[in-house]
Amino acid sequence: xxxxxxxxxxxxxxxxxxxxxxxxxxxxxxxxxxxxxxxxxxxxxxxxxxxxxxxxxxxxxxxxxxxxxxxxxxxxxxxxxxxxxxxxxxxxxxxxxxxxxxxxxxxxxxxxxxxxxx
Amino acid sequence: xxxxxxxxxxxxxxxxxxxxxxxxxxxxxxxxxxxxxxxxxxxxxxxxxxxxxxxxxxxxxxxxxxxxxxxxxxxxxxxxxxxxxxxxxxxxxxxxxxxxxxxxxxxxxxxxxxxxxxxxxxxxxxxxxxxxxxxxxxxxxxxxxxxxxxxxxxxxxxxxxxxxxxxxxxxxxxxxxxxxxxxxxxxxxxxxxxxxxxxxxxxxxxxxxxxxxxxxxxxxxxxxxxxxxxxxxxxxxxxxxxxxxxxxxxxxxxxxxxxxxxxxxxxxxxxxxxxxxxxx
Numbered sequence: 001x002x003x004x005x006x007x008x009x010x011x012x013x014x015x016x017x018x019x020x021x022x023x024x025x026x027x028x029x030x031x032x033x034x035x036x037x038x039x040x041x042x043x044x045x046x047x048x049x050x051x052x053x054x055x056x057x058x059x060x061x062x063x064x065x066x067x068x069x070x071x072x073x074x075x076x077x078x079x080x081x082x083x084x085x086x087x088x089x090x091x092x093x094x095x096x097x098x099x100x101x102x103x104x105x106x107x108x109x110x111x112x113x114x115x116x117x118x
Numbered sequence: 119x120x121x122x123x124x125x126x127x128x129x130x131x132x133x134x135x136x137x138x139x140x141x142x143x144x145x146x147x148x149x150x151x152x153x154x155x156x157x158x159x160x161x162x163x164x165x166x167x168x169x170x171x172x173x174x175x176x177x178x179x180x181x182x183x184x185x186x187x188x189x190x191x192x193x194x195x196x197x198x199x200x201x202x203x204x205x206x207x208x209x210x211x212x213x214x215x216x217x218x219x220x221x222x223x224x225x226x227x228x229x230x231x232x233x234x235x236x237x238x239x240x241x242x243x244x245x246x247x248x249x250x251x252x253x254x255x256x257x258x259x260x261x262x263x264x265x266x267x268x269x270x271x272x273x274x275x276x277x278x279x280x281x282x283x284x285x286x287x288x289x290x291x292x293x294x295x296x297x298x299x300x301x302x303x304x305x306x307x308x309x310x311x312x313x314x315x316x317x318x319x320x321x322x323x324x325x326x327x328x329x330x331x332x333x334x335x336x337x338x339x340x341x342x343x344x345x346x347x348x349x350x351x352x353x354x355x356x357x358x359x360x361x362x363x364x365x366x367x368x369x370x371x372x373x374x375x376x377x378x379x380x381x382x383x384x385x386x387x388x389x390x391x392x393x394x395x396x397x398x
Contacts, residue, residue, distance in 0.1 A: 115251050
């Protein structure tokens with residue numbers, strides 16, 4: 001348990017140090033800059049979704065607030081596995097990446113255009 | 119290169135409108151950027167009077183629409199719709215304006231324009247096309263039964279495109295029987311048994327991970343309480359609650375993703391019928 005607390009404290013310290021180099025001013029931006037630097041780049045973690053988990057989390061926190069945003073970010077992180085391809089529920093975009101935006105929204109289907117008489 | 123050769127050949131035939139032929143060739147190729155430049159030049163040669171060459175103007179508006187300049191396309195369609203006197207060309211402009219509105223999510227206005235085009239046009243094929251477009255708006259908004267009924271009426275008329283209407287009616291009618299998962303019940307299910315909402319929606323791996331993570335964090339939290347380590351307990355408690363909340367949200371979201379996917383599959387099949395079965 002003590003080692004777990006130590007790891008969390010080290011992470012917080014790293015955040016504070018690397019935060020100075022973050023291109024974004026907000027605390028959320030600094031935290032996710034830290035995540036991208038440590039986990040994605042250092043451990044070469046490849047996200048299967050678009051937007052990536054860190055961008056998704058950042059957008060979720062900025063749009064939904066810290067409580068729901070953190071929950072959404074963690075939930076997305078737990079399902080970021082190659083098994084997502086098997087469900088077939090996500091639209092596959094360029095580069096074999098699964099589209100999963102924060103807000104699903106309506107997809108634009110241009111039926112009208114295909115029936116235009118000119 | 120091929121376009122340039124064709125343009126040169128077209129100029130050899132006296133009396134043929136080579137400019138318009140080349141522009142239409144580019145348009146047919148899908149080179150909308152180049153075609154729009156040619157159409158603009160033709161309009162400029164007609165003293166910048168868009169009404170003097172209505173078909174060129176309609177093609178220009180379509181090029182703008184294809185290039186993502188929806189506002190410019192809509193302005194030109196609307197201008198043509200208000201000022202053209204020939205009913206079929208006017209109906210074409212209405213359908214164009216309707217398609218821009220449809221793509222921007224204004225389904226009600228789009229349907230009105232399609233319906234008016236179907237009523238005012240004198241050409242039976244344009245009437246049929248506008249009728250199908252108006253009927254498909256209902257499908258876009260989830261009124262599958264209404265859409266299928268309207269398309270069946272168009273198919274039973276026996277006019278042009280009745281085969282297409284019939285195929286679309288059969289496909290759209292399937293929308294009534296789309297498999298559905300309730301986001302509310304899936305959320306509640308995940309709250310009771312973590313990961314179960316995701317599993318109900320076919321996301322088995324997500325469900326197992328959610329169950330494992332929540333179980334592990336709950337166990338670690340209880341262990342830290344037993345050890346009397348307050349700092350770790352607070353951190354694990356916060357983390358555990360966040361994962362638990364995320365699991366409930368995940369169950370609900372899995373249902374939304376499932377429903378959206380089933381709906382998208384059907385809409386894609388309708389698009390396939392429009393694109394493959396009947397090429398315009």
